[in-house]
Structures are given as C-alpha cells and as structure tokens.
Amino acid sequence: MRADGGSGILAIRLSICCATPPGAMLSRMNAKKPGQTLRFLRRGEAVTVHDVAPDRTLLDLLREDLHLSATKEGCGEGDCGACTVVLGEAVDGRLTYKAINSCIRLAHSVDGMAVYTAEDIASPSGELHPAQEAMVRCHGSQCGFCTPGFVMSLFGLYQNTGGGQGITREQAQADLSGNLCRCTGYRPILDAAQQMGALPLPAGCTVDEAATVAALRELKKKKPAADTPYLRPTSLSDLLQARAAHPQAQVVAGTTDVGLWVTKMHKRFPQILDVTAARELQRVETYPHHIAIGAAVTLTDAFAALVKERPHLQTFSQRFAGLPVRNSGTLGGNVANGSPIGDSMPLLIALGASVVLMRWKKTKAGGEIAHRELRLEDLYTGYRTNVMRPDELLCWIKVPRPTGHALEKVYKISKRFDDDISAVCLAIQMTVKAGVVQQVSIGAGGVAATPARARQTEAALLGQAWNEDTVMAATAALRAEFQPISDMRASAAYRQTVQGNLLRRFWLESQGQQAINLESLKTLEALS
Amino acid sequence: MNAPDLKLVVDNTPATTAAGVSRFHESARAQVAGAATYIDDIPEVRGTLHAAPVCSPVAHGVLRGIDASAALAVPGVHAFIGPDDIPGDQMLAAFAHDEPVFAQGTVQFLGQVGGLIVADDVMTARRAARLVKWDIEALEPVLTPQQAHAKQSYVLPPVHVTRGDAAAALQKAPHTLAGAFEVGGQEHFYLEGQIAYVLPLEQQQWWVWSSTQHPGEVQHWVSHALGLSNHAVTVECRRMGGGFGGKETQAGHLAVWAAIAANKLRRPVKLRLDRDDDFMVTGKRHPFAYSYRVGFDDRGRLCGLELDMLANCGFSADLSGPVADRAIFHADNAYFLEDVAIHSYRCKTNTQSHTAYRGFGGPQGVIVIERIMGDIARHLGIDALDVRLANLYGITERNVTHYQMTVEDNILEPLMTQLALTSGYRERAEQIAQWNASSPVIKRGISLTPVKFGISFTATLFNQAGALVHVYTDGSVQVNHGGTEMGQGLNTKVAAIVADELGVPFERVLSTASDTSKVPNASATAASSGTDLNGRAAQFAARQVRQNLAAFVAGLDGVGAGAVRFENGQVITEKTTRSWESVVGAAYANRIQLWSDGFYRTPKIHYDKVTMLGRPFYYFAYGAAVTEVAIDTLTGESRVLAVDILHDVGRSINPAIDIGQIEGGFVQGMGWLTTEQLVWNGKGYLQTHAPSTYKIPATGDIPAHFKVDLWPEPNREDNVHGSKAVGEPPFMLAISVFEALRDAVAQAGGRPEAMNAPATAEEVLNSLA
Incomplete structure (x- = not known):
C-alpha cells in the first residue's frame, strides 16, 4: 500500500538513472552495519536468526534466509496480498491474530511474535487446515500464486471468528480486500471463507493458545541491547530518549509506507527506531470529551475505536486500505507521514482532531517528557514536511467525541472501491441550528500538497442559512479554494468537479434524501 | 446472492468416468499448503547470480552510450551484460525479426532494456541497475495510434477486409450513424511476475526454467541468441502463477537475457522482475x-x-x-x-x-x-x-x-x-x-x-500437438504434453482424459512439467486451445497404450481386441476380469510397449x-x-x-x-x-x-x-x-x-x-x- 502515488517513484528513478553521482549512493550502500538477532515463534518452536539487517523485510527473511518459499512476492508494495502471513501476539494473556503483508514489514518488527505461513497450518501428518481444505473444495485455487496469501487471510479470519463461524459474504469481502486474485473472479474464494467453519478441524491443526502465550512470554524475556541497529523501546520514555539519542534513525511504525522506500526506492536504513512496542502508545484512551489514540495503535484498532462512536465511518474504515495494511499500519504513522492523499487526515481535520508531539527534555534530575499539542491541520508545512523537531515524535491523536448535534460525512472517491488511494477525499462536520450553519469544519484530501482544511469554504457556510443558495456559494468556494493536480488517478478538472458534487451530496443527505449513494443499493437487492 | 447456499463441491463421485466430473485442480492441495513450486521457489544451484534489467529513462531517442561504471563499482556486482555479450543474433527470434535483444542505435520506449546488471543478490542488482547512466539524444515520441496513423508509421502493413459495397449500402440505408471511440489496453497482472532461471550444463548445453506459456519458443529464442542448435537447450515449466497471454512471447525476453548473462559469466543466472519493472518492460493488451x-x-x-x-x-x-x-x-x-x-x-x-x-x-x-x-x-x-x-x-x-x-x-x-x-x-x-x-x-x-x-x-500450422503417456510397471501413469499449466486446469483435464481412456482412477495419472525434451515443437498454450489440442494428443497416446494392452489381453483370452474393456481400474473380457495392475505387469513381462506418443492436428481449417x-x-x-x-x-x-x-x-x-x-x-x-x-x-x-x-x-x-x-x-x-x-x-x-x-x-x-x-x-x- 503506497500512501503516496507513483509520481514520487518516477522522480527518484529518473534522477538515479540520469543524474545522481554514484559516490553519494555507494557510501551509504557500503556502510555495512552488523545486523542483529531476532527471534520468533514458528509452529510452537522458537526460531533464532542472527545478523539480520535492520531494513531486511520479513518476506526476504522467510524466503531467502530461512528458505521458506510458501509465502510469495506479488508486488513488493503491500497491494496484492500474495505475501500475507499471520502474526500472533499475546494481548492480556490471549493470542490475537493479524494478517499482514510480509513484503513491506520489517523482519525485526516480529521479534517476540508468533509467525504463521501457509506451510505452518496443516497438521504434522499433512491434514489440511479448514482454511486450506475449503479453498480446495470450493475450487478457490487456479494458478495458485495468490493462494498462500488468501489462505493466511482466511486463517486469520478463522482464528478471529472462533473457527470460521458466522462469516457473512460482506465480512469475507471486507477481510479479503487486501488479497488480489487474477484467475478465479473471487466467488469460489468467498465461498471458501463462508464454508470453512463447517469443516472439521483436524486435531493437529489446533493452535495451543496457552502454550503459545507461554512460549511468547519466554521469547520476550530475551531483550536486545540498548544501542542496536533496530531500536524497539518498550516504554514511552525509553522511546523518546532513543529518539533524542538517535536523531538520524528512521522512525517507523507499521512500515506500510516506509516498507516501500526499502523495496521500491531502494533506500537503506542503517538504524531504525520502531515506535510500536512502546506500551503506553498501544492504547486508545477514552476521556469525557475526546478519545486519545496512541501512535502504536494499528489502523484496524484505531478505526474500530472511531467506528464505535461513529458507526457511519464503518464503510470508510474498510475502504481505507486492505486488511493486511490496516493490521500493520498505524493511524499515527498515516498522520505523521502527511501524504496529501492519506485518507485519515481529511476525516480527522473535519472532526477537529489534534496531535500531541512529545520529546525527551533533559533536566538536572535526568530528564522528563515534554509535550505540545496542535491542531492536525497545523502540523503540515508542505509536501510531506511538518513542524516536528528532530527529537520529537507524534505520540497521540486526540479526536473529539461526537456531540450528537453535528452531521458528519466522509466521502472517498477512487478508481476501485476497496483498497485504493483517493482521487478525492472530503470530510464534513456541520452543526445547523434554527436553519443556520453554526459550526462547520471541512477536511480535504487529494487537492493540495498537504491534507488541508477548507477554510474559505467554511467561511462561505458559517452563519449562513442552510439552503440551496448557500450550498451553491459554498460549492463555488470549494472549487476555487484548491488547485488540484492531474495525475494517473484523476484529472484536476474531475477532482474539482467532484469536490463540489460531494458538497452537494452532503446537502441532499442533510435534507433526508436516502438512497443517493451506491452503498445504499445493498438494501435494494430485491429489485434484482 | 446465489453462492452461500452452494454446498461444497465434492469431487469423490464414484463415477465410472474421470471426465465430466468436477475434479479438484491437480495441484490444489499443494497450492494451499504453499508446497507448489514456482520458479523462484526452486532451490538455487550453487553459484547462482541474480540479474536486474537496466531500463531506458526516455521513450524515444538516439542511444549514444550506456555507462555502467558506477554500477560495476558496487560490491557484489559481477557484470553489466549488454549487446556485446550476445554470441548469436543481435535481434530476437521473433516473427518479424524487428526487436533487438538489448536496445541499440535507437531507444524505442521508456522501460526498454539496454542490458542487465548481475550481482550476488537481487536487491544489489536492482539498486546497481539504477546507477547505470544512459546517454540519449531525445527524439519526439509517438504515443498515440492516431499520431502513428497520421505518419503512416506501422509495425506491419495495413489489412483490409471487405465484402459487398459498404459505401453504396450506407448511401441507401434508411438510417446512418457515425462514431469514434477508444478502448484502453490492459496489464496482465499475473500474480507471479516474469521470471527465468538459466543453468549452463556441459558441452554448451543449457537448462532453462521459464515461467512461459510457450517453452518451445523460449528454447528457439535462447538457442538463436546463443548461436546454438535448438537441441542444446531444454526448457522446463511446471506451472505459471498466471499467464493470460502475458507469458507467450514476453517470457522469451527474460530467458534470453538471463541466458546471455549465464553464458558470459558461466554461472547460473536468475532474472526475476520487480513488479514495477514488469509493468515498465513487458507488453500489454493492445489499446x-x-x-x-x-x-x-x-x-x-x-x-x-x-x-x-x-x-x-x-x-x-x-x-x-x-x-x-x-x-x-x-x-x-x-x-x-x-x-x-x-x-x-x-x-x-x-x-x-x-x-x-x-x-x-x-x-x-x-x-x-x-x-x-x-x-x-x-x-x-x-x-x-x-x-x-x-x-x-x-x-x-x-x-x-x-x-x-x-x-x-x-x-x-x-x-x-x-x-x-x-x-x-x-x-x-x-x-x-x-x-x-x-x-x-x-x-x-x-x-x-x-x-x-x-x-x-x-495461423493454421499452430493447430497441432503432441503428448506422451507412460505406464509404469506398477500401473501408475504419467502424462506429458506440449501444453503448459497456468492455473486454467489443463493438467487436471488432460489427466482426466487419460484416466478415462485407460479406465483407471483419476489419481493413478500424474501430469508432469512441460519440457521441450519430452514433447518437441509444441505450440504456445494459447488461443483457448490447450485442452482441444493437448487433451486429444494425450487421448491418442493413451489409446495407443490401451490398444497394445487390449491386443495382449485379447490374445490371452482368445477374444477380439475390440471386446476388451478398460473400466474402474479393471480390464474386462467376457471371460475374465483382471486388475489394471496385473495386466500391466503381465504385459511388461511379455515385452509389450507400455508407453506411447500421441499426435493431433485440428481438421477442416484453412485460410x-x-x-x-x-x-x-x-x-x-x-x-x-x-x-x-x-x-x-x-x-x-x-x-x-x-x-x-x-x-x-x-x-x-x-x-x-x-x-x-x-x-x-x-x-x-x-x-x-x-x-x-x-x-x-x-x-x-x-x-x-x-x-x-x-x-x-x-x-x-x-x-x-x-x-x-x-x-x-x-x-x-x-x-x-x-x-x-x-x-x-x-x-x-x-x-x-x-x-x-x-x-x-x-x-x-x-x-x-x-x-x-x-x-x-x-x-x-x-x-x-
């Protein structure tokens, strides 16, 4: 999943082909830092791999270092799912399962976890796991190359639904949205998802949860040295101190974007600082007026927290990316990255979110955490640039809780419904009282160098009567406010037209018009 | 939704025939377990090097030179492979003979391959390939068919097919409409990207693993580029991770490039394209x-x-x-x-x-x-x-x-x-x-x-196919044919056809990798014809073996050969019922040929x-x-x-x-x-x-x-x-x-x-x- 488009790749590729003096690149490539040891659990046994470079991907570790070839590389950018593996982690004494893209996940990030691949889930005597058996019986495998990835997404779904129970077609479509198949047309795979729960689970396929949790606990006891190429502090203060001590280290979370810098832009990172193990940042905290989402919270969990309070975000949360990307990537990473086409920011801007930046401040007593808070739209200064100091980390995202008065909508337009990057994203929060717009905030994506707040449009709405004339004026203001570019996703003209049309949709929806979007057709199936 | 109430399709129907039944894909169990081998999964031979293409950054221009010195300075890089390293023809052995192996003289599209960087590992090769400098005097590219048509710039002459008098008919027609429109191309997006792995063998012989719909063409192209006879090159493909036409000619390029590198370095060379390079280098559906x-x-x-x-x-x-x-x-x-x-x-x-x-x-x-x-x-x-x-x-x-x-x-x-x-x-x-x-x-x-x-x-000549059916002394059967498996289930269908012909259970028949040393001169697996051609050829091969066995059994029982039936793993005459295995064993002992070839050519066609x-x-x-x-x-x-x-x-x-x-x-x-x-x-x-x-x-x-x-x-x-x-x-x-x-x-x-x-x-x- 590339958070940003191919145009960036183009610039880099051409400059390397034609311009970059070789020496500059070479000195970095030659700087050979010793790798470090990582350990993970496979089929209940601890696997130890020594001397793994900090920027080695999990897929390369599996295929090249461990010669485990079940997991395939389809695209190297987390968009096809052929490389899907499942990670098992102990959370509050229970095992949780997450399907992720191994091609853009850094190997060291799975240190201390259980890793399941397609060669791991059949019984030792060769009886297939129901996720596999259902794929065979439903004819869900043709060329077979995407199959191990689908099987692992199904395995994750199986484990997270108490043995594949109660899986609807919609859930199967949503959970498999990050896996592409070019042969089957998906119908048999969706059948397999729905039918695997009816198959017997061979005894040898059962995951011994208690034993796995215990083994993971043992694994975690072996901690890496403090100053290693791959830094993964387990507390917030350690994390901030590490940031202060290693300002040159590349900060990462789920690496759903940074992974591509490795696989596609061919960048090397001698040292990496991974924020995801800091336990304070792994939480979503609820306060009377806002929720605070830690920077280590995955997109899956962050959206679950948002959807809990705002059920209307359900579809948007699923469309944000394929499940393996949402399971790996973090909301904090998406926000800190600041891609102009990242989808969370328009929404968060419209909801009035703020970000908390933290750093380690030295004091006579040793040091303490210093922090500052700013509105999300004030974080960005230009294309992928922001106001953060070199020693600062984005640690929390604070999202105001719904008041019940405001109408909130978020619209995403992309070529493909699922697992695609927006051509345009527009999020609107508006409170109308006595027919007058009392409050409005609008976040826009895909229309400027940064995610942006549509202040001129808001000005055209605020204090005005909420009627057709105001909508017309605001539509004109919105179309004038941004000068989007033309690229492979859409033309500037289309982006401009659609932005205004989305405001129109918001107006129609505010007037109680139903069935004016394609999602509503799900309830109209009787006609067909 | 029709699917949820569909029950699992179970293929263990105790049918008397193997064909007509929804057999599971012959590799399905291996595929779901990650045990089906694609070319990048083959354990690498000692000394294997990895290649990456060096791609033109310009769509059209005069190529003045390529400077690989920066790439060659990278530790782990072994060589730049370019036109000078081609022992045979500088042009690919394509039909029109209009495609250079590596860009020469003129650069023709953005992404055209000018050479390879070969290194110890694939990422080193890819990184270094981007350090290669192209010296190109840019020319205006022609990017649309309308531009090309206006210039009468064609890759092949125009073709006109007419019947009657369209202009006159239009004149007389009660209604007329005129229109113009465009249809875009399409990337194949086979999940397994293009790949070839080439091994030098003894005495200028070569082994090529290629993800290809046309092993015979890969063999032809590689031997042409290396200046060798076809018999010196063997190409094998067990399966592709999708083809859709994209691995018909395009697979040949990769195999040729890897072979030239392997020839120069005298080491095994694998060339696996990164997905972005695959898009940039290979052809698509015609817009x-x-x-x-x-x-x-x-x-x-x-x-x-x-x-x-x-x-x-x-x-x-x-x-x-x-x-x-x-x-x-x-x-x-x-x-x-x-x-x-x-x-x-x-x-x-x-x-x-x-x-x-x-x-x-x-x-x-x-x-x-x-x-x-x-x-x-x-x-x-x-x-x-x-x-x-x-x-x-x-x-x-x-x-x-x-x-x-x-x-x-x-x-x-x-x-x-x-x-x-x-x-x-x-x-x-x-x-x-x-x-x-x-x-x-x-x-x-x-x-x-x-x-x-x-x-x-x-092209009528391509409508021919060959197959080999081997019956081993234990009664197990192996079938090999000139077609390739890309997920479409060809091997499953062919195995069912052979099983039916021999009257043995489906499971007794094993399909093996396409291999130019087994069935030669095979056409591409294309034009939807895989089963029509190869299935028939395999049926004829199996029929030959069956006839050998029928004649043998007829002799034993004193009946006509036509009265011998092969069903459900049994060989039946009006006098005796024998197991398939016992007949095979006895036939071997009596020096009866237990294997055969089969050949098929499509009738009636001409143009x-x-x-x-x-x-x-x-x-x-x-x-x-x-x-x-x-x-x-x-x-x-x-x-x-x-x-x-x-x-x-x-x-x-x-x-x-x-x-x-x-x-x-x-x-x-x-x-x-x-x-x-x-x-x-x-x-x-x-x-x-x-x-x-x-x-x-x-x-x-x-x-x-x-x-x-x-x-x-x-x-x-x-x-x-x-x-x-x-x-x-x-x-x-x-x-x-x-x-x-x-x-x-x-x-x-x-x-x-x-x-x-x-x-x-x-x-x-x-x-x-």
Whole structure:
C-alpha cells in the first residue's frame, strides 16, 4: 500500500538513472552495519536468526534466509496480498491474530511474535487446515500464486471468528480486500471463507493458545541491547530518549509506507527506531470529551475505536486500505507521514482532531517528557514536511467525541472501491441550528500538497442559512479554494468537479434524501 | 446472492468416468499448503547470480552510450551484460525479426532494456541497475495510434477486409450513424511476475526454467541468441502463477537475457522482475481506437458498415499481426455483416510492445460491434436486445462471415432467448426505467450481450500437438504434453482424459512439467486451445497404450481386441476380469510397449493469409451475459449489481474448472472495461505501473448476484469428449458491463456515445456532462 502515488517513484528513478553521482549512493550502500538477532515463534518452536539487517523485510527473511518459499512476492508494495502471513501476539494473556503483508514489514518488527505461513497450518501428518481444505473444495485455487496469501487471510479470519463461524459474504469481502486474485473472479474464494467453519478441524491443526502465550512470554524475556541497529523501546520514555539519542534513525511504525522506500526506492536504513512496542502508545484512551489514540495503535484498532462512536465511518474504515495494511499500519504513522492523499487526515481535520508531539527534555534530575499539542491541520508545512523537531515524535491523536448535534460525512472517491488511494477525499462536520450553519469544519484530501482544511469554504457556510443558495456559494468556494493536480488517478478538472458534487451530496443527505449513494443499493437487492 | 447456499463441491463421485466430473485442480492441495513450486521457489544451484534489467529513462531517442561504471563499482556486482555479450543474433527470434535483444542505435520506449546488471543478490542488482547512466539524444515520441496513423508509421502493413459495397449500402440505408471511440489496453497482472532461471550444463548445453506459456519458443529464442542448435537447450515449466497471454512471447525476453548473462559469466543466472519493472518492460493488451459509419433499417438491422481500427502495437510487431487479424475476425461478433469494409492499421508507437492477452484482439473486435448495437437501439428507441436478435447470423441463410466462413453451429438465438427469460431481462429493464425515474442521483442500467468466439489458432500450422503417456510397471501413469499449466486446469483435464481412456482412477495419472525434451515443437498454450489440442494428443497416446494392452489381453483370452474393456481400474473380457495392475505387469513381462506418443492436428481449417478468407476456426464457442449496473451521477462511480451468464462449453470435461474460467474471465474483462486504466504521461512514462496505481478487480467488486449456467449441448464438431474451449470466450461477456454502464448513462440523460473504455468514475462523469 503506497500512501503516496507513483509520481514520487518516477522522480527518484529518473534522477538515479540520469543524474545522481554514484559516490553519494555507494557510501551509504557500503556502510555495512552488523545486523542483529531476532527471534520468533514458528509452529510452537522458537526460531533464532542472527545478523539480520535492520531494513531486511520479513518476506526476504522467510524466503531467502530461512528458505521458506510458501509465502510469495506479488508486488513488493503491500497491494496484492500474495505475501500475507499471520502474526500472533499475546494481548492480556490471549493470542490475537493479524494478517499482514510480509513484503513491506520489517523482519525485526516480529521479534517476540508468533509467525504463521501457509506451510505452518496443516497438521504434522499433512491434514489440511479448514482454511486450506475449503479453498480446495470450493475450487478457490487456479494458478495458485495468490493462494498462500488468501489462505493466511482466511486463517486469520478463522482464528478471529472462533473457527470460521458466522462469516457473512460482506465480512469475507471486507477481510479479503487486501488479497488480489487474477484467475478465479473471487466467488469460489468467498465461498471458501463462508464454508470453512463447517469443516472439521483436524486435531493437529489446533493452535495451543496457552502454550503459545507461554512460549511468547519466554521469547520476550530475551531483550536486545540498548544501542542496536533496530531500536524497539518498550516504554514511552525509553522511546523518546532513543529518539533524542538517535536523531538520524528512521522512525517507523507499521512500515506500510516506509516498507516501500526499502523495496521500491531502494533506500537503506542503517538504524531504525520502531515506535510500536512502546506500551503506553498501544492504547486508545477514552476521556469525557475526546478519545486519545496512541501512535502504536494499528489502523484496524484505531478505526474500530472511531467506528464505535461513529458507526457511519464503518464503510470508510474498510475502504481505507486492505486488511493486511490496516493490521500493520498505524493511524499515527498515516498522520505523521502527511501524504496529501492519506485518507485519515481529511476525516480527522473535519472532526477537529489534534496531535500531541512529545520529546525527551533533559533536566538536572535526568530528564522528563515534554509535550505540545496542535491542531492536525497545523502540523503540515508542505509536501510531506511538518513542524516536528528532530527529537520529537507524534505520540497521540486526540479526536473529539461526537456531540450528537453535528452531521458528519466522509466521502472517498477512487478508481476501485476497496483498497485504493483517493482521487478525492472530503470530510464534513456541520452543526445547523434554527436553519443556520453554526459550526462547520471541512477536511480535504487529494487537492493540495498537504491534507488541508477548507477554510474559505467554511467561511462561505458559517452563519449562513442552510439552503440551496448557500450550498451553491459554498460549492463555488470549494472549487476555487484548491488547485488540484492531474495525475494517473484523476484529472484536476474531475477532482474539482467532484469536490463540489460531494458538497452537494452532503446537502441532499442533510435534507433526508436516502438512497443517493451506491452503498445504499445493498438494501435494494430485491429489485434484482 | 446465489453462492452461500452452494454446498461444497465434492469431487469423490464414484463415477465410472474421470471426465465430466468436477475434479479438484491437480495441484490444489499443494497450492494451499504453499508446497507448489514456482520458479523462484526452486532451490538455487550453487553459484547462482541474480540479474536486474537496466531500463531506458526516455521513450524515444538516439542511444549514444550506456555507462555502467558506477554500477560495476558496487560490491557484489559481477557484470553489466549488454549487446556485446550476445554470441548469436543481435535481434530476437521473433516473427518479424524487428526487436533487438538489448536496445541499440535507437531507444524505442521508456522501460526498454539496454542490458542487465548481475550481482550476488537481487536487491544489489536492482539498486546497481539504477546507477547505470544512459546517454540519449531525445527524439519526439509517438504515443498515440492516431499520431502513428497520421505518419503512416506501422509495425506491419495495413489489412483490409471487405465484402459487398459498404459505401453504396450506407448511401441507401434508411438510417446512418457515425462514431469514434477508444478502448484502453490492459496489464496482465499475473500474480507471479516474469521470471527465468538459466543453468549452463556441459558441452554448451543449457537448462532453462521459464515461467512461459510457450517453452518451445523460449528454447528457439535462447538457442538463436546463443548461436546454438535448438537441441542444446531444454526448457522446463511446471506451472505459471498466471499467464493470460502475458507469458507467450514476453517470457522469451527474460530467458534470453538471463541466458546471455549465464553464458558470459558461466554461472547460473536468475532474472526475476520487480513488479514495477514488469509493468515498465513487458507488453500489454493492445489499446484500440475506432471510427465507423453504419447504416441500418427501421428494425435496426445493419445494411452497411465501414470500420477503421487502429491498434496501438507499441514499438515492435510481436504478435500484433495476428492480434489485429483476430480483431477483424471478431468485428462481427454474433452478427451478419452483409456489406462491410474493415480497415485495420497496426500502429507503431513508442511504448511497450503490446502482445497477446486473453481474447487476443477478439475483445477489441467484439466491443465495437456491440457498441454499435447499443447506439442503434437508442437511436431508434427500441430495446437493444431486439436489435441484437435482428442482426444475428442465420442458420441456413445470412450465415457466412465477412471472411467467408460458414457458421455451421450457431446456437445464439436459442441461447440468448433462454438467458433473457431466466434472467428476467425484459421485466428488469422495465423496472429499472421506472426506478430511475424516481431516483435523483443513482441510475441503473442493464444489457444483454452475446459472444461468438472462433476456436483455433488463426495461423493454421499452430493447430497441432503432441503428448506422451507412460505406464509404469506398477500401473501408475504419467502424462506429458506440449501444453503448459497456468492455473486454467489443463493438467487436471488432460489427466482426466487419460484416466478415462485407460479406465483407471483419476489419481493413478500424474501430469508432469512441460519440457521441450519430452514433447518437441509444441505450440504456445494459447488461443483457448490447450485442452482441444493437448487433451486429444494425450487421448491418442493413451489409446495407443490401451490398444497394445487390449491386443495382449485379447490374445490371452482368445477374444477380439475390440471386446476388451478398460473400466474402474479393471480390464474386462467376457471371460475374465483382471486388475489394471496385473495386466500391466503381465504385459511388461511379455515385452509389450507400455508407453506411447500421441499426435493431433485440428481438421477442416484453412485460410489464406493474404486475402484473410477461408475457415480459420474449427468451431465457435458461444455465450451471453446479462449485467445490471448502477452509477452515481454526482461522482461517476459505478457498481456491478447483478450478472447472469449462460455459456457454451460443449460437454464439460470439468464443470468446476469451466465455471472457474467463465467467472474469472468475466471479472477480468470487467476490470478491463472499468477500473483498469493504463496511463502514459506526455513523455511516454507509464504512470500506472504497480497495483497501487493500476486497479484490477478486488473481492468487493464482485456482484452480489453472480450466476453462471452451462449450455447443455455437446460440441457439434468432433472435439475431445464433446467439449469446447473455454479460456478466452467468457472474457468478452464482460462487454455487457460496459453496455449496461452506457445504458445507465443514457437513462441519466448523458451521452453514452461519448464514453470510452475503461469506464472509470471520471469517464462516466464526463459522459454525463
């Protein structure tokens, strides 16, 4: 999943082909830092791999270092799912399962976890796991190359639904949205998802949860040295101190974007600082007026927290990316990255979110955490640039809780419904009282160098009567406010037209018009 | 939704025959366990090096030089491989002999390979490849077929097929319409990218693992580039992770490049393309541009048609000749074209050299006539199905194609009529119109389109195949044939055919890797013909073995050989019933040949390559689809809501596999016409070069109602088991998606005649304006 488009790749590729003096690149490539040891659990046994470079991907570790070839590389950018593996982690004494893209996940990030691949889930005597058996019986495998990835997404779904129970077609479509198949047309795979729960689970396929949790606990006891190429502090203060001590280290979370810098832009990172193990940042905290989402919270969990309070975000949360990307990537990473086409920011801007930046401040007593808070739209200064100091980390995202008065909508337009990057994203929060717009905030994506707040449009709405004339004026203001570019996703003209049309949709929806979007057709199936 | 109540399809039916049963794919169990081997999974031989292509950063220019010194300075890099390292011909052994192995003299497209960097590991090779400097004097690129046509710049000469007097017919026609439109290309997006792994053997012999639909061509190309005889090169392919036409000629390039590197370095060399490089380097489905004039009567029946088709071929001929030919052969689709003039131009542009892709020009031919049908119906204000039915080929008259082939097996009228009934097409069309009247933003559309697809390679010589069937002394059977497995289930079908011929259980038959040293001179597995050709060849090989055994058993029992039956693992005469294994063992002991070859060539076909007249196809495969869609008139977004398909596979050898081909082909076609957009910028740079930017259908794009039925009639021609080919024809059923979208646009008051393919949200919105 590339958070940003191919145009960036183009610039880099051409400059390397034609311009970059070789020496500059070479000195970095030659700087050979010793790798470090990582350990993970496979089929209940601890696997130890020594001397793994900090920027080695999990897929390369599996295929090249461990010669485990079940997991395939389809695209190297987390968009096809052929490389899907499942990670098992102990959370509050229970095992949780997450399907992720191994091609853009850094190997060291799975240190201390259980890793399941397609060669791991059949019984030792060769009886297939129901996720596999259902794929065979439903004819869900043709060329077979995407199959191990689908099987692992199904395995994750199986484990997270108490043995594949109660899986609807919609859930199967949503959970498999990050896996592409070019042969089957998906119908048999969706059948397999729905039918695997009816198959017997061979005894040898059962995951011994208690034993796995215990083994993971043992694994975690072996901690890496403090100053290693791959830094993964387990507390917030350690994390901030590490940031202060290693300002040159590349900060990462789920690496759903940074992974591509490795696989596609061919960048090397001698040292990496991974924020995801800091336990304070792994939480979503609820306060009377806002929720605070830690920077280590995955997109899956962050959206679950948002959807809990705002059920209307359900579809948007699923469309944000394929499940393996949402399971790996973090909301904090998406926000800190600041891609102009990242989808969370328009929404968060419209909801009035703020970000908390933290750093380690030295004091006579040793040091303490210093922090500052700013509105999300004030974080960005230009294309992928922001106001953060070199020693600062984005640690929390604070999202105001719904008041019940405001109408909130978020619209995403992309070529493909699922697992695609927006051509345009527009999020609107508006409170109308006595027919007058009392409050409005609008976040826009895909229309400027940064995610942006549509202040001129808001000005055209605020204090005005909420009627057709105001909508017309605001539509004109919105179309004038941004000068989007033309690229492979859409033309500037289309982006401009659609932005205004989305405001129109918001107006129609505010007037109680139903069935004016394609999602509503799900309830109209009787006609067909 | 029809699927949830579908029970698991279990294949352990105790049938007396192996064919006609929905056997699971022969590799399914290995594939789900990650144990099926693709080329990158083969354990590497000691000393293996890895290559990466060095790609041109400019679309068109004079190549003054390539400087690899910066790359060569990188630790782990072994060599730059370029034109100087080619021991044989500097040009690839492609049909037109117009493609250099590595760019020389002129750079022809952005992404053209000028050489390779070979290194200890693949990432080192890829990083270093980007350090190579090109010295290019840029020239203006030709990027559209219209530009090329204006300059008369073609990769092959234009072809004209005419019948009657189209101009005169147009003059007399009660109604005429003129139109122009464009259809985009399509990236294959096989999940397994292109790969070749080449091993030097002793005495200038070579072993090549290639993910290829055409091992014989890879063998030919590699030996040509190395300056060796064909017999020195062996090519093996157990399976591909998808092909779709993209590994017909394109696989050859990789194998040749890797072989040149392996030859120079005397080490095994693997070349696996990164996905972005795969997009940038290899050819795609040909984009087409059309203009036409059509005349018709009050019922919408065609009087005359003038059609210009511009195929964007890219920089070289590759397979563009036969692709553009097939577009001509399918510009009629299901309809009788009485007075017609088709002009086909094979335009040379500075882009990737476009190549075979499922349908092979057929889709580009079919879509234009289906579009014309839709436009005529709207012009006359009658239902498009009625226009289509009015134009169908007749049974005894109006039954000769514009290339002078009599359509002998036409089932279109009953097939379309049945589908219209079972899908409720006419009632739904009415309901949709009513619904649209009260829906301010969302508009629906519906369309029923047929397909008639000619089966056989249009190049008659390719319609031949060979196979080997080996029976071992324990009674186990191995079959090898010249076809390749790319997921389509060819090996499963062939094994079932062999099992039936020998009367043994399916499980007794093992299909093995395609291997040029086993069956030589095999055609590409293409043109949907894999089972027709190789299945028949394998059947003949098995039949030969069976006849040997029957003669032996007949001798033992004193009966006629024809009285010996082979069923359920038993060999039965009126006197004795013996197990298959005991007969095999006894036959071996009596020095009876337990293996045989088989050879098949398709009968009846012939055609004149110059006039393009004759019978290029053995038979036609038919089908039809009804698709209902909805569009959002504020954004142009669309959804496919419901699809009903009735398709003709003859007597199915494996219904589950055939339905898999139909559904998969339909969804792939739907992608071509909706979300899959190839975007080249003004410099000839392909901006959509990975799945992040190039969007094939995903799980959520599948219609909630997706129903496939098989036409119950066997092939009227004598084809293996009465079956019909299935790989390509269903792809064109997706044209119903495009026509349904245009119907929705029309119902929204838009301009369907302005809509090009693919119908992205932006394209739909533009056609509403």
